[in-house]
Amino acid sequence: MPRRARHLIPLDLPHRREVVAACAVLLVVAHLLVAQLTLGLALAFTVIGRASRWRLWWLTWPAAAGLAWALVVGPAQAADGFAAGSAHVLDYLGQGQPAQRLGHPLAAFAGAASWLPRQLPIALISGAAEAAVIGWLGWLHTDEAAVPPRRPGPVAALRAGLTASLIRSGAVVTREGCALGVDPATGAAVDLRWREIAGGVLVVGTVAPEVTVTALQVVHAALRRRKPLIVIDPSADAAIAGALSAACAATGTRLRSPAADGLGQVVRERSAALLRVGSPEAAVRACAAIGALGENLRRIGVDGDGLVWIPGCDSLPPAALVPLISAGGAVGLPLLMTTTSAAVARELAGLVGVVLIHRLADPTAAAELAALAGPRRPPLRAGEFVLAVSAPRRRQVELGRLVPARLPRPAVRQEQSDRPPARAEASL
8 A cells, every 4th residue: 555645834823834945944054153164065965866856865975075074174163163154244233323234235144265165074964964864854745656666876776787797707606506697776686596486486588688688697697606407398499509509618517408217317417408398288298397306316316416307398298297297306407497388387487486576567467466565665676576485585676787797708528628718708
């Protein structure tokens, strides 16, 4: 439910507008008397904040600059400089007839060029603080639905740029899992952890390339960690086969096309297998073979420590997927499934531990699935996603931006020539 606006001055107060106007006038007069530069900086920071829609944390930068400046010149000297302007104005108004002095108010600021700059160190701190209060009051008095989304501050923007550059260069392996993109609000990497992947992952979106790129990001990280990989491709998509081949070549992983009954060898040698199934029946048989492999691993007490990717899982009956989803984590063969069908996503979302949602053409399905990852947000744009993790611990990412990673140059086997490999990069 949207947050209701609160008001420090009740709306039913008699002559409320007059009270607000009087308070504003008193504040301006007080600033003109004792904190002239603070008033100007507070207004400037407020205008900048509203125009840029940065989060209020950006105001810590001018405040920190003012604090550093005050420490350099000395706190006592900074305080004397800040008080010099108010002393000059109050001294002017205190001499002679007050009415006569008030008739020439600009004379109170004579010589401002000499004392106004001395206020700057402390004025940066006080101006940033007042702008933060103004921003907070503006948020407090506005319904949440009417507040435009905040843009990241300069720190978050810089961090996001550095993080995206690292991921784009191929740094997809994180300490606990794999990097998918960046959080534009903080600039931090949005990652998916292996213990979360163990519960099964469903990636859904109307735009097939976005869904495929996200899955390939996880596949790339799994291959970099030398995890066995089994791919069941019901679509027999040449693009998927090409991207998988490039990822295996870049990580030095052997890519096999074995029969369904030879998947044990893939786990033993920690290689990759592509099963191209041309019909739903063949896909079901491949799923059954993976289930049998899992039973064998459980029987001998071995963790597969691998990943099973099924692109286009909407072409398979749920009955073939449910046993693999429920047992995959226990035997180390969790499922990574992708689909462009909102109906299939709704059916499978409750069975997996992770749901990642890209743009969906069906607004009802988009709202229903996005609700898993937090409050309702505006429609997702190209490359954006939301992430909902239900196990082993609940975690939500309300908005992430996908950053495709480049594959490194293909690994060269020791027995090959010592000449440098060709400079080839493939984008996932």
